[in-house]
Amino acid sequence: MSRFNAGPVDAIANQIRRDSVWSIYRARSGHPGGALSCADLLAVLFHRVMVPPEKRVGSYSDDYFVLSKGHAAPALYAALASRGLLERCELARLRHLGSPLQGHPDVSRLPLVEVSTGSLGQGVSFSAGLAKAMKLTGSERSVFAVVGDGELQEGQVWEMAMFASHHRLGNLTVVVDYNKLQSDSANSEVCNLEPLDERWASFGWQVLEIDGHDLAAIEQAFYDASQTSVPTVVIAHTVKGKGVGFMEGQPLWHGSVTMTREQFEQSMMALDCSAAQMEEYDNVG
Numbered sequence: 001m002s003r004f005n006a007g008p009v010d011a012i013a014n015q016i017r018r019d020s021v022w023s024i025y026r027a028r029s030g031h032p033g034g035a036l037s038c039a040d041l042l043a044v045l046f047h048r049v050m051v052p053p054e055k056r057v058g059s060y061s062d063d064y065f066v067l068s069k070g071h072a073a074p075a076l077y078a079a080l081a082s083r084g085l086l087e088r089c090e091l092a093r094l095r096h097l098g099s100p101l102q103g104h105p106d107v108s109r110l111p112l113v114e115v116s117t118g119s120l121g122q123g124v125s126f127s128a129g130l131a132k133a134m135k136l137t138g139s140e141r142s143v144f145a146v147v148g149d150g151e152l153q154e155g156q157v158w159e160m161a162m163f164a165s166h167h168r169l170g171n172l173t174v175v176v177d178y179n180k181l182q183s184d185s186a187n188s189e190v191c192n193l194e195p196l197d198e199r200w201a202s203f204g205w206q207v208l209e210i211d212g213h214d215l216a217a218i219e220q221a222f223y224d225a226s227q228t229s230v231p232t233v234v235i236a237h238t239v240k241g242k243g244v245g246f247m248e249g250q251p252l253w254h255g256s257v258t259m260t261r262e263q264f265e266q267s268m269m270a271l272d273c274s275a276a277q278m279e280e281y282d283n284v285g
Helices: 009-027 032-037 039-049 070-082 088-093 122-136 155-166 196-202 215-225 261-270 275-282
Strands: 064-067 143-148 172-178 206-211 232-237
Touching: 009 032, 009 039, 009 070, 009 088, 009 215, 009 261, 032 039, 032 070, 039 070, 039 143, 039 215, 064 070, 064 122, 070 088, 070 143, 122 143, 122 155, 122 172, 196 206, 196 232, 206 215, 215 232, 261 275
Parallel strands: 064 143, 143 172, 172 232, 206 232
Antiparallel strands: none
């Protein structure tokens, strides 16, 4: 477990949510639903699991993280800001021309990210290749990837699952942000994923199912993943739009949305944003 701790993880997760909503509001475009659903996962990963850098100069960790569901980039940028790796005011430049904070992670603009992601399925495939490379070089570093549940409908995800199992990539942990909704509708309506646990297990993976908003359960799952010699998938049951009532469980808030001022203020109130914090947000740029 990490030696890094900037405060209570629940407070960090809520800050990631507030910053994500704010940056999407400022951009007048983005994907709030999936950013909010994975905030707890990112807070634990960046503050309790991934070790601080010692060997990887200029990196946030000696471990590797890939956001395969690249449309949740606002949450990743907010997590980086929570580690002091981005100035919080930079989040206001999400999706702006010339900004390093594009709508999907772009390694050519923001070297802090491991790889450009957004084309669904490619991020986890890259992660498996990276985990294999770590084994070949004798590195003890771990590779973590967060994948969307709708993303599991891409065939190359299952090619990756077969590859990782064959090569016994025990240094690879894939987290499924299982909020059960995608752009158009429920996963079960578009292309059913169940029984999801059995599907992963059939490829030879260790399968862990947790409440993706239970911080202790998330941390325990990452610990359990580190104790096996086979790849691990953490099926994290989450709520799309978690924390903002009118967004929760609504496919409409998956993405490509423009938030009104009223919706922004309602969201920030739901996320316990104080008047002083709101004033800080409003005074940026």
